[in-house]
Amino acid sequence: MPPRSRTSGATKAAPDARPQQSRLWLTYPAKLIKRPVLWELTQKFPVVTNIRQASITDKIGIVCLEFDGRRADIKAAIKWLEKLGVKVEPVEFNVIES
Amino acid sequence: MQKTESYMRALRCRECGREYPLTATHVCEFDFGPLEVVYDYDLIQRRLTRAALASRPQTMWRYRELLPVVDEPTVGLQVGFTPLIKADRLARRLGIRELWIKNDAVNYPSLSFKDRVVSVALSRSRELGFDTVACASTGNLANSVAANAASAGLRAYVFIPSDLEQGKILNSLIYGARVIGIRGHYDEVNRLCAEIAGKFGWAFVNVNMRPYYAEGSKSMAFEIVEQLGWQVPKHTVVCMASGSLLTKIRKGYEEFLKLGLAPETEHRIHGAQATGCSPISTAHKAGLDFFKPVKPDTIAKSLAIGTPADGFYALKAIKETGGAAEDVTDDEIREGMRLLAECEGIFAETAGGVTVGVAKKLIAAGVIPAEDSAVLCITGNGLKTLDAVTGCVGQPREIKPSLREFEALVANEETVTA
Known part of the structure; x- marks a missing residue:
């Protein structure tokens, strides 16, 4: 049996269905610090969260984490976080400089 | 190009101190802390003396031992030594x-001072084998990347928010940079630029080249x-x-x-x-x-x-x-x-x-x-x-083409300032 070409086998996943990793900083306002936001997020969206750094005070919560999941699910999770009032930035913070 | 000695030792995480090879990377794999260049200061102390500096050209590259390049710099050779x-x-x-x-x-x-960081980032990018450089910027950084890349023959991509003023865009377009406007609110545009930086194998000066760039x-x-x-x-x-x-x-x-x-x-x-x-x-x-x-x-x-x-x-x-x-x-x-x-x-x-x-x-x-x-x-x-400052620094005073009118204006001015 001839070997299958790289593209003839499986159909290519749509961009939003491809798995990806995102490295993000989440900044929580004081009002959300007591709420288990990340637990809620993993109940709502099929994404894996992996915290790498965190600093929580009574004034602000800053969490650096990695999201693993389908691109569409990560985008939806970010949208949900922003709607709650969490600031979501890439691990580099401001990529857009002056 | 003359091969010279590297004074860089490694990239080091500013949070945990883990060290990484001198590649195009910018965050620690462990805690995502930013990476910074560390040098061999004992070696530098033997080479970088006031006497050695006296004979070097007056540009920022006279301090080359303390800047993150291995070979002689190739981009922005006239940058620096401003008054x-x-x-x-x-x-x-x-x-x-x-x-x-x-x-x-x-x-x-x-x-702008961005020419310092950009000339370092582009010189290092060339050493690492990149032929395309990029940045996301609303002003000075974009202009500097576009200008320095043009003079070095590097392909440049500049990402901007799509609603940026025309004047700022022209300052990058004139150099032949590929300027891409991105629609969306600031945080979305920012995250997309980070994704682009991660996905394409380019030297993104303020992302994967940041440890070198910042040293400038x-x-x-x-x-x-x-x-x-x-x-x-x-x-x-x-x-x-x-x-x-x-x-x-x-x-x-x-x-x-x-x-x-x-x-x-x-x-x-x-x-x-x-x-x-x-x-x-x-x-x-x-x-x-x-x-x-x-x-x-x-x-x-x-x-x-x-x-x-x-x-x-x-x-x-x-x-x-x-x-x-x-x-x-x-x-x-x-x-x-x-x-x-x-x-x-x-x-x-x-x-x-x-x-x-x-x-x-x-x-x-x-x-x-x-x-x-x-x-x-x-x-x-x-x-x-x-x-x-438009509208905040006064207006020119207009007169008819008449010497008498000008004399009257000067006389009036001297009365006011006396």
Whole structure:
């Protein structure tokens, strides 16, 4: 049996269905610090969260984490976080400089 | 190209200290902390002496051992060694014994301090084999990447928010850069740029090349020390956007002290922000070691970063050097720009107005004592931010083509100023 070409086998996943990793900083306002936001997020969206750094005070919560999941699910999770009032930035913070 | 010795040792995580090879990477795989270049200072001490420097060309590359390239630099060979001006007239107006202006408003080729960081990033990018460079920027960085890439024959991609003013876009398009406008709110555009940087195998100067790029700012500190006759100034006032410039000015001073190129002296580094975007100065004044993100609203667009990536490290540097942080309103920024222009003939962009305005406040409050000496770092040219002062600097007076009318105007003016 001839070997299958790289593209003839499986159909290519749509961009939003491809798995990806995102490295993000989440900044929580004081009002959300007591709420288990990340637990809620993993109940709502099929994404894996992996915290790498965190600093929580009574004034602000800053969490650096990695999201693993389908691109569409990560985008939806970010949208949900922003709607709650969490600031979501890439691990580099401001990529857009002056 | 002549192969020379590398003085770099590794990239090191600023959080956990883990070391990485000298590749195009910028965050620690363990804690995502930023990476920074570390050097072999023993080797550098043997090579970088005042005598060796005396014979080198007057550009930022005279301090090559302390800049992150392995071979001789290939991009931006004329960058740096901008004038350090003794600003006596401005000193009198601000009420201080001695004042110096480090004037990167005339940096080559794109009239801002960004030429320092970009020439380092592009030289290193070439060494690492990249032929395409990129950045995401709303102003000075885009202009500098476009200009320096053009002169080096590198392909450049510049990402901008799609609603950016036409004037700022032209300043990059003219060099033949591929300028891509992205629609969406700021955070979306920012995240997409980070994704693009991660996905495409380009040298994104302020992302995967950031450890090298940021080191270019140290050259401003090296030049100040040398131009002051090998003295580290007691007070330096630096404007803050991401906070990176301030931390690198400190690193530059401390490297010269470590190498014995200048005598140990007290050196305080003060940070300047616009009140409309002052996360770092607000945190410092509140005695906090973290900042809260803000939504920028200021005429000082080149400092309008609401979540400064190096804010934490800038706060630390200010505190550890015994410096202060302060901020000024838009009106105070315009006044600072006018003061600098009227007293010293230097037209700085709005960020320069921030630096002068904050220096004025710190001197008036005695934080910078009147009997001391200070250096103000001016980072960009006023021709880039004409809108900020339009309508605030008066109007020309018109007369008919009549000598009598001109004489009357002069006589009237002399009466007014008498």
